[in-house]
Each structure stands twice: as structure tokens, then as C-alpha cells.
Amino acid sequence: MANKKRVLVTGLSGVVGSAIREQLESRYELSSLSRYGADGLPAQRNFKGNINDLDSILPAFEGQDVVVHLAADRSAKADWSSALKNNFVGTYNIYEAARLKGVKRVVYGSSQHAVGGFYLDEPARSIFAGKFDRVKRPYRLIDESAPIRPSGYYGVSKAYGEALGSYYSDYHGISSVNIRIGFTISTDDPGFSGGALALWLSHRDTAQIHVRAIDAPASLKYTVVFAMSDNYWKIFSLDKAKRELGYKPEDDAGPSLNPNSKMAERDLTEYKVHPD
Numbered sequence: 001m002a003n004k005k006r007v008l009v010t011g012l013s014g015v016v017g018s019a020i021r022e023q024l025e026s027r028y029e030l031s032s033l034s035r036y037g038a039d040g041l042p043a044q045r046n047f048k049g050n051i052n053d054l055d056s057i058l059p060a061f062e063g064q065d066v067v068v069h070l071a072a073d074r075s076a077k078a079d080w081s082s083a084l085k086n087n088f089v090g091t092y093n094i095y096e097a098a099r100l101k102g103v104k105r106v107v108y109g110s111s112q113h114a115v116g117g118f119y120l121d122e123p124a125r126s127i128f129a130g131k132f133d134r135v136k137r138p139y140r141l142i143d144e145s146a147p148i149r150p151s152g153y154y155g156v157s158k159a160y161g162e163a164l165g166s167y168y169s170d171y172h173g174i175s176s177v178n179i180r181i182g183f184t185i186s187t188d189d190p191g192f193s194g195g196a197l198a199l200w201l202s203h204r205d206t207a208q209i210h211v212r213a214i215d216a217p218a219s220l221k222y223t224v225v226f227a228m229s230d231n232y233w234k235i236f237s238l239d240k241a242k243r244e245l246g247y248k249p250e251d252d253a254g255p256s257l258n259p260n261s262k263m264a265e266r267d268l269t270e271y272k273v274h275p276d
Contacts, residue, residue: 011070023207033060051090061101070109087157105175107213114159116151130194143237169222177213182228191258198233202251212245
């Protein structure tokens with residue numbers, strides 16, 4: 001693996017990490033950082049540490065070219081104490097460890113919840129409720145020029161992570177690629193709700209945009225992009241991701257709900273494999 005790019009992923013065992021793992025393993029020298037370790041990786045690339053403890057994670061950053069940061073309290077309803085520890089302090093520690101160990105790029109798993117307040121407005125409100133008959137197409141898509149409008153402390157933490165990446169890019173030379181992930185689903189089946197049809201990021205599109213972020217030219221110092229599949233009911237523009245990263249979404253959730261589709265427990269944002 002001497003000639004392969006070295007990529008460290010936090011949260012590799014999560015839903016997004018699981019969706020991208022196969023593609024990353026085929027392209028890079030892949031390492032994991034988590035509290036409990038990831039299955040199937042050799043010990044020398046299977047680092048254990050807690051992202052809210054800087055000293056515990058530093059060894060994982062040694063010699064890495066890119067860090068993909070996905071680990072967080074992913075609950076859209078995360079309370080302040082958990083968001084502070086896991087998302088605010090944790091993300092700071094990722095960037096600080098990258099600075100201390102000379103990592104060139106952080107690919108940050110941000111979220112559409114950084115602007116989730118727009119879901120209170122039309123047409124998102126009706127789309128998310130599955131009341132498609134109330135929606136007049138075409139409608140204006142939200143792009144990255146929209147102001148930060150978080151839906152909860154989780155969304156606030158993601159907006160903070162984007163800002164932190166800007167600081168570390170400008171003042172410490174770390175390229176920061178911020179992906180506002182839509183909804184990657186463990187079953188890869190979004191038919192259970194209007195919100196899922198709008199926000200779905202299929203497994204292969206999840207993998208593609210992360211690969212493109214990892215491999216983006218070194219000249220890309222900082223960006224924030226929305227990441228969803230090319231969905232019929234999408235509410236976010238994908239133009240910037242296409243333009244800056246060369247993203248070419250392959251999937252579309254379609255226009256209709258599927259009565260046979262069910263949300264898996266793991267896809268509930270409150271679900272935790274390892275509760276604190």
C-alpha cells in the first residue's frame with residue numbers, strides 16, 4: 001500500500017461509514033478511529049480513542065493524508081451536553097489533531113440540518129409531510145448561499161464544524177471539504193417518508209461524493225456542498241457539488257411513497273450502538 005493515499009475515517013462503523021467503506025478500501029490505505037474499533041481491519045490501522053479526548057486520538061493521525069470525520073452524536077434532537085462533548089469539542093479535536101500531525105485535508109461530515117430551519121417553509125413542509133398534491137413544480141432549490149438556519153443543537157454543531165474548517169484552512173493550511181449529507185439510510189430504501197424521498201443519499205452516491213472529496217485537487221482549500229441523490233423531490237441544489245467536486249449522482253428516490261417501505265431502527269437519529 002506504499003503508493004496509496006492514507007485515509008483515516010472516524011465513525012467507520014456508522015451508517016455513512018458502512019456505506020463508503022468498500023469503495024474506500026479499494027482505493028486507499030484505510031484506517032479507522034473509534035471508541036471500540038472496527039471489524040475487519042488490521043490492528044495497526046484500527047485505532048481506538050475518544051474524539052472528546054485529544055491525546056487519545058493523536059496516534060491515529062500520524063502519517064495520514066486525509067481524515068474523513070463522521071463520528072458524532074448524530075441525533076437531530078441531541079441535547080446540549082452531548083452535542084458539546086461529541087460534536088463541538090470532538091470536531092475541534094479532529095482539526096487540532098490534523099494540524100499537529102500535518103494532515104493535509106479533512107473531509108467533514110456536515111449535515112443538511114445546518115439549514116434545517118427551512119423545513120418549516122414551503123415547499124419543504126408539504127414534501128416532508130408527503131402532501132405532494134400541495135406542491136407546485138418547479139420550485140426554487142436551496143443552495144449554499146442560503147443563511148445558516150439550524151434545526152437543533154445538532155444542526156448548530158454542524159454549522160460550527162463548517163466554520164471551524166474555514167478557520168483551519170485559512171490559518172493552518174488544512175484543506176476542508178464540508179459535505180452536507182442528506183439522509184444515508186441503512187436499508188438504502190427511502191420510500192417510507194416524504195422527507196426521505198427529498199433527502200436520500202444512496203449508498204453509491206454517498207461513496208462517490210466522499211471519494212471525490214478525498215481526491216479533489218489540492219487547490220481546493222475550502223468548500224461546503226450539499227450531498228443528496230438526484231431526487232425528484234429534492235429541495236437542495238447539487239450544482240456546487242457537481243461543479244467543484246465533479247459529483248455525478250446516479251440515483252433518484254422517485255416521486256412516490258412506498259407503503260411497503262419501513263424505516264429501520266438504526267436509521268432513527270436517536271439510535272446509538274454504544275450509548276454513553
